[in-house]
Amino acid sequence: MSEASFNREYSQTVGEITSPNPRIVCRNVNVYYGDKHAIQDVSLDIGRNEVIALIGPSGCGKSTFIRCLNRMNDTIPGCRVTGKILLDGQDIYDGSLDVVPLRAQVGMVFQKPNPFPKSIFENVAYGPRIHGLVSSKAELEEVVETSLRRAGLWDEVKDYLHQPGTSLSGGQQQRLCIARAIAVNPEVILMDEPCSALDPIATAKIEQLIDELRSHYTIAIVTHSMQQAARVSQRTAYFHLGRLIEVGETAQIFTNPRHQLTEDYITGRFG
Numbered sequence: 001m002s003e004a005s006f007n008r009e010y011s012q013t014v015g016e017i018t019s020p021n022p023r024i025v026c027r028n029v030n031v032y033y034g035d036k037h038a039i040q041d042v043s044l045d046i047g048r049n050e051v052i053a054l055i056g057p058s059g060c061g062k063s064t065f066i067r068c069l070n071r072m073n074d075t076i077p078g079c080r081v082t083g084k085i086l087l088d089g090q091d092i093y094d095g096s097l098d099v100v101p102l103r104a105q106v107g108m109v110f111q112k113p114n115p116f117p118k119s120i121f122e123n124v125a126y127g128p129r130i131h132g133l134v135s136s137k138a139e140l141e142e143v144v145e146t147s148l149r150r151a152g153l154w155d156e157v158k159d160y161l162h163q164p165g166t167s168l169s170g171g172q173q174q175r176l177c178i179a180r181a182i183a184v185n186p187e188v189i190l191m192d193e194p195c196s197a198l199d200p201i202a203t204a205k206i207e208q209l210i211d212e213l214r215s216h217y218t219i220a221i222v223t224h225s226m227q228q229a230a231r232v233s234q235r236t237a238y239f240h241l242g243r244l245i246e247v248g249e250t251a252q253i254f255t256n257p258r259h260q261l262t263e264d265y266i267t268g269r270f271g
């Protein structure tokens with residue numbers, strides 16, 4: 001298929017892009033790396049207390065898209081983002097907006113756990129301290145404990161808080177990174193293939209945690225695993241060659257996809 005006819009056929013996302021209770025609203029988002037057009041005209045809402053899974057073949061733009069949501073693409077030379085992205089009604093690309101608090105409000109967890117080369121306690125305490133969220137040692141200790149509890153790690157580490165974060169297992173390190181994100185009171189947590197470096201038991205723990213976190217946070221998770229998308233998310237968005245092809249209730253996407261490209265991907269004919 002020629003690029004022009006592909007563009008004509010796939011320019012319209014199938015399914016409901018809006019949410020009745022949106023936390024993030026994206027409209028006509030485009031991302032360029034130099035002259036490579038990596039995200040093409042994506043419009044999507046992400047709802048409060050929702051887990052949305054972003055799926056699609058490697059290179060389709062999942063990571064590029066979620067990096068737009070906390071302006072992480074700003075750190076990539078030559079990367080340019082156009083369109084509108086609102087967080088609770090506020091334009092996050094507004095020139096006067098400070099990205100430091102934005103990246104606390106919209107936290108990120110990466111594929112490979114990346115604890116700081118510091119103690120378990122300091123990994124979690126660092127953010128609240130630099131963002132000035134606590135005013136005493138007791139308050140800081142409380143935030144560290146609450147964050148580790150919420151990340152499902154407290155019982156495993158409470159007697160080892162001064163050991164290095166890197167001494168933990170991979171799955172524990174990923175939960176430590178989630179605790180670190182939680183410690184600065186985020187509204188949204190972005191997760192880019194957070195389980196792909198983990199074994200099945202550690203993965204199951206993170207999946208259970210994601211479901212629990214939904215009561216406090218909005219979560220966007222990129223995953224290669226369709227089983228994982230089906231287990232953890234309420235909505236699923238299917239990307240293909242930089243476009244948002246289809247979005248809908250997760251059960252509908254996996255049992256009754258409306259777009260041929262979605263069907264090809266979920267039935268394993270593509271990707």
Ligand SMILES: Nc1ncnc2c1ncn2[C@@H]1O[C@H](COP(=O)(O)OP(=O)(O)O)[C@@H](O)[C@H]1O
Pocket residue numbers: 033036038056057058059060061062063064065076
């Ligand atoms: N830093 C970068 N510089 C140039 N091109 C990039 C960069 N990051 C990603 N891309 C390109 O943008 C497209 C989308 O990539 P990416 O968002 O990483 O996809 P996914 O996460 O779905 O695998 C790919 O063609 C990729 O090669």
Ligand SMILES: [Mg+2]
Pocket residue numbers: 062063064192222
């Ligand atoms: Mg990626």
